[in-house]
Amino acid sequence: MTAYVHIGTVKTGTTSIQQFLHNNNELLLKQNMLYVKSFRKYVIQHWKIADFISFCVENNYSNIQDIQDEYWKNEIHCMQEELVRYKNTNFLFSSEGITRTFFTTNYIKCFKNILSDLGFKKIYIIVYFRDLIDFIPSFCSQTIKAGILHEIDTIDVDKYLLKFVFDYKWICYEYSKIFGKENLIVRLFDQNEFYCKNLYKDFIYSIGLKWDNKFKIPSNQNKSLDLLGIELQRRFNRIFSNTYFNYYIRREKTINLNRLFLLNLVEKYFSNSQDKNLKFCFPEEKFQYYIDYFEESNEWVRKEFFPHKERLFPKKDLSGYKENYELKEMKPEYWDKIADFIAEIIKVKNDVIIEQMAQVKILSDKLDFIKSKDIFNFKYGSARVRIQNQLTYKLGQAIVINSKSLLGYIRMPFVLSYIKEKHKQEQKKYKEKIKKDPSLVLPSLDQYPDYQEAIDIKKTFSYKLGQAFIRANSKRCWGGVYQIAI
Structure with a gap:
């Protein structure tokens, strides 16, 4: 390779x-x-x-x-x-x-x-x-x-x-x-x-x-x-050490994110200037010393x-070289650039704050929804559980479970009769309770936070089987299966 x-x-x-x-x-x-x-x-x-x-x-x-x-x-x-x-x-x-x-x-x-x-x-x-x-x-x-x-x-x-x-x-x-x-x-x-x-x-x-x-x-x-960028970045380096x-x-x-953020903006506003007064030129004495060295x-x-070459790099005339490594004069347009630079820092920071506030609002709304949902569920339970406690679902679920074995088929009528009787007792207790205290009446299903989940349960095979079973029982038409008084 x-x-x-x-x-x-x-x-x-x-x-x-x-x-x-x-x-x-x-x-x-x-x-x-x-x-x-x-x-x-x-x-x-x-x-x-x-x-x-x-x-x-x-x-x-x-x-x-x-x-x-x-x-x-x-x-x-x-x-x-x-x-x-x-x-x-x-x-x-x-x-x-x-x-x-x-x-x-x-x-x-x-x-x-x-x-x-x-x-x-x-x-x-x-x-x-x-x-x-x-x-x-x-x-x-x-x-x-x-x-x-x-x-x-x-x-x-x-x-x-x-x-x-x-x-x-x-x-x-x-x-x-x-x-x-x-x-x-x-x-x-x-x-x-x-x-x-x-x-x-x-x-x-x-x-x-x-x-x-x-x-x-x-x-x-x-x-x-x-030169403006160099002067600014040198000071940022001292303030935000890397x-x-x-x-x-x-x-x-480990990168100082504040320094990195400022550097990106410094590069945007203070790179490759066409102004000769802003072109960084190395200290003349040191510059010549490096070249000679x-x-x-x-x-x-x-x-x-x-x-084949006479020199590695063409010889350049440095007689007119002027060092320019420190900013000695601040022109009005330099202040304009610095003002634009500061304005963008504020804008970017404000945009970040606004975005973070929006995220906080979203999280806060989610938290409020979860809290209200939890309070509602604590008082009334969930729509999903209410559907699963309906006789329709309980019968359908029992039929599915017991139809998986011969023993299940044998005991199915007893299980279904037991579920029907127990359900009737629960309904009687509920009616007595709300008669004493009407405030305990359960709200309609569409008021529950998980209403859609309840609707989805009604579309399940167990629920539809329970519906068919009750409908068939009410007509005394069983197709040769069990007949239970419901």
């Missing part, structure tokens, strides 16, 4: 690619490529792979036979079932969480071992790299949206925990060492480098498939915040994978 694993990196159209693959799974299957359903997280991508490998590394598990955790055993079982079902198919995984999380060689080794244990003989790694000039600002926006407080623009690169994400040499070297350089598919996230200048076509081309004009193209995903997933202990991260790394990647 063959696996294609798209590992990112982050901010290289990964969410768009994953949405594209998810939307077109059936068309991909026609070309013998399955976008795997197991190990998915957030519906469209396989971030659970990163979670699982982190769990294995921390617990020193090197193969799937070692796994004792029930959650991960179930995930593996689902994956194995998928492998059996599509045994003659190529398998495709995608998660930027892999490059985002695997920061030592041990993670990559463990990943290779797990894939091999699952039965994959051939494994291709697909990775996209983006020019740091564009990547860093976008990544900064992403870390703020994720609620990470150690933001890239506030920390020196040497001390930054995620600096390996920018080290393309380290990524290529380590994955080549474990999976083989020949199995590493390196692409550049640059429209001029894309096959047919299209990211989706480039990805399809990179995994050896043909473009299908029936492919569904998703809308743009995961847009970057503008409890992050601990890759070594937990399987899921990874220049050697980029050159190594160029020599190894793009020897």
Whole structure:
């Protein structure tokens, strides 16, 4: 079996690619490529792979036979079932969480071992790299949206925990060492480098498939915040802290729903602004330092994978670069956007309150109905029981029960006579009771909450049989059955 694993990196159209693959799974299957359903997280991508490998590394598990955790055993079982079902198919995984999380060689080794244990003989790694000039600002926006407080623009690169994400040499070297350089598919996230200048076509081309004009193209995903959005979201992150997933202990991260709700609205109102004053630009000194710091790394990647190019990415003139990482001026239109943002928060919250109040009203009405029904039933009983206490039903039920055996047929006349006599006594007691206290007169059946159930009982075989029995008895016409004075 063959696996294609798209590992990112982050901010290289990964969410768009994953949405594209998810939307077109059936068309991909026609070309013998399955976008795997197991190990998915957030519906469209396989971030659970990163979670699982982190769990294995921390617990020193090197193969799937070692796994004792029930959650991960179930995930593996689902994956194995998928492998059996599509045994003659190529398998495709995608998660930027892999490059985002695997920061030592041990993670990559463990990943290779797990894939091999699952039965994959051939494994291709697909990775996209983006020019740091564009990547860093976008990544900064992403870390703020994720609620990470150690933001890239506030920390020196040497001390930054995620600096390996920018080290393309380290990524290529380590994955080549474990999976083989020949199995590493390196692409550049640059429209001029894309096959047919299209990211989706480039990805399809990179995994050896043909473009299908029936492919569904998703809308743009995961847009970057503008400066207003960044300023707002930074403050929301401090107010509504996120409890992050601990890759070594937990399987899921705890999400602050208030922060998530606000983030969705921040993205709606403060993403990809056309206002140059709102375009986030990394602090100039740090920006240049990052670029210089990874220049050697980029050159190594160029020599190894793009020897035909003079540079890995075209050199850009930064002489006119102006940093813009703090909001220094509030224009009237900015206040308008913030006002619209606040207004929608109020509207959404009010809509939620109105919906909840409507649900409470429905539940309250149901509760009132149940209470009134219970009070009514306590005082008068139920219509269902009243029908079942009618002589018609009791006789019909007795005939059905006793007609199932020879002994029942023999004793049937005695049983029916007993039921008739007992019923007559109950009716006499009831008449005496209401004569003394007229308030005890039972209401008509149509006043009972379960009136419809009573009507349904009248349609049963037992009830109709009882009716026929009484009718036949009144005419002294039994068809050779029993004759009882009723």
